[in-house]
Amino acid sequence: MNNDNIFKSAFLPSTIAAVIFIGVLGAVRKGPGLWGALLGAVTVIIFLSVHLIINGISKNLDPLAVMALAMFSYFAKVILMGAFLLVVTKTTSPNTVNRATFATSALCITGAWLAGEI
Numbered sequence: 189m190n191n192d193n194i195f196k197s198a199f200l201p202s203t204i205a206a207v208i209f210i211g212v213l214g215a216v217r218k219g220p221g222l223w224g225a226l227l228g229a230v231t232v233i234i235f236l237s238v239h240l241i242i243n244g245i246s247k248n249l250d251p252l253a254v255m256a257l258a259m260f261s262y263f264a265k266v267i268l269m270g271a272f273l274l275v276v277t278k279t280t281s282p283n284t285v286n287r288a289t290f291a292t293s294a295l296c297i298t299g300a301w302l303a304g305e306i
Contacts, residue, residue, distance in 0.1 A: 191244040195237070198304035202233060205300035209293040217286050224289030227276070232297045235265060 206229035214222030242261045246254045276285065 191240050191247075194305055195240050198236070198240075198301045199233070201304040202236075202297050202301040205297045206233070206293070209289075209296060213286075213289040213293060217289050220283055220286035221289040223284060224286035225293040227285060228290040228293035229297055231269075231272070232294050232301065235269065236298070236301050238265060 206225075210222065210225045210229060213225040217224070238261065242257060246257050249257070276290075277287075
C-alpha cells in the first residue's frame with residue numbers, strides 16, 4: 189500500500205470522527221467544547237500527517253538515513269507538541285478551550301486515524 193492510499197484510508201475515518209466530535213461536544217459543552225474538539229482534531233490530523241509526509245520523502249533513501257529521519261521527526265514532533273500544549277494551557281482559559289473535550293476528541297480521532305491506517 190503506498191502513502192497516498194494510507195493517507196486516504198486514514199484521513200477519511202479521522203475526518204468523520206472529527207466532524208462527529210466537533211458537533212457533539214460543541215452541542216453538549218457549547219463554545220469551549222467546540223473549540224476544544226476543533227483544536228484536538230486539527231492537532232491530531234496535522235501531527236499524524238507529518239509522519240506520512242516524512243515517510244513519502246524518505247522512501248528511496250538508505251535505511252540508516254530513514255531511521256535517522258524517523259527519529260528526528262519523532263523527537264521534533266514530541267517537542268513541538270509539548271510546546272504547543274504549553275502555549276495552549278498558558279494562553280487560553282478553560283472557559284475558552286475545554287481541556288476535557290480537547291483530550292477526548294484527540295484520543296478518539298487518533299484511534300480512528302490508526303484504525304484507518306491498518
